[in-house]
Amino acid sequence: MKTLKGIVKINLKQSKPAYLIVGILFSTTFASEIITRVILRLGGGGVALGNYLLILPLLMGIFIPAKNFSKLLNLGCKRLDFFKACLTTYVTAAFFTTLVCLVLWFVVDPIILTHMSEPSLYNLFDVFGFAKNGLAAAFFQMFAFLLLTSCAAHTLTLAQGRWYGWLADALIIAVISVFTPIAPLRATLVWFFNMIIFHDLAAVQILSCLILGVAVYCAGLVPIRMRKI
DSSP states (O other), X not given: OHHHHHHHHHHHHTOXXXXXXXXXXXXXXXXXXXXXXXXXXXXXXXXXXXXXXXXXXXXXXXXXXXXXXXXXXXTTOXXXXXXXXXXXXXXXXXXXXXXXXXXXXXXXXXXXXXTXXXXXXXXXXXXXXXXXXXXXXHHHHHHHHHHHHHHHHHHHHHHTTSHHHHHHHHHHXXXXXXXXXXXXXXXXXHHHHXXXXXXXXXXXXXXXXXXXXXXXXXXXXXXXXXXXX
16 A cells, blocks of 8 residues: 555656646636636636646646656566555545535635626536536536546556557547448447536446446556556
8 A cells, every 4th residue: 555655656756747737728718718708808708717726737647657657667567556646646636636526616616606797707617518417427528428438538647659559549549530421330439428528317327437448548558568667
């Protein structure tokens, strides 16, 4: 447990590039929103600030395997421990990111709305349809979705530079480019996104994200075992 906790702490501390990108995006957007919509009262509805924090788990899923894998293994970290600790890191990141976004949604957004000439903020909790299922369900729906994105980014990042990584990239591009223009295939793509984002039943959406996230993350064992330090 001490080893796993140590790796998680290193992963969280060494995610500074992700924190920096999100921090710059959040702060510049916050300043822009305050100046244009609150002080100058220009324009209509805006984008809720919490939305910009939601990319953090995704960025961590990219930077952690790219920056920390070789470093940790050179420090004596076992590959299986890296696998376990990274999942714990992503669960932690998805949990606290969702929590902060909810706090902003209920505390900060209402204050901004009262000072806007046209009170309207687009929040992904509403756009994805999570809000209609209640606070608790919305929390777990966003948490599950963020965990899925970080797990997918983690596995794809580890696979880069190997033949199966290039194959995965090609398949993703092929699915997007081929499935989109063909109606029956596009329906399959729509069904997939409905399952992981827009499904009317919160339990189905949560389970879909968790099951797919675990499956994709477990696939990352292949590049973890085969990748050279």
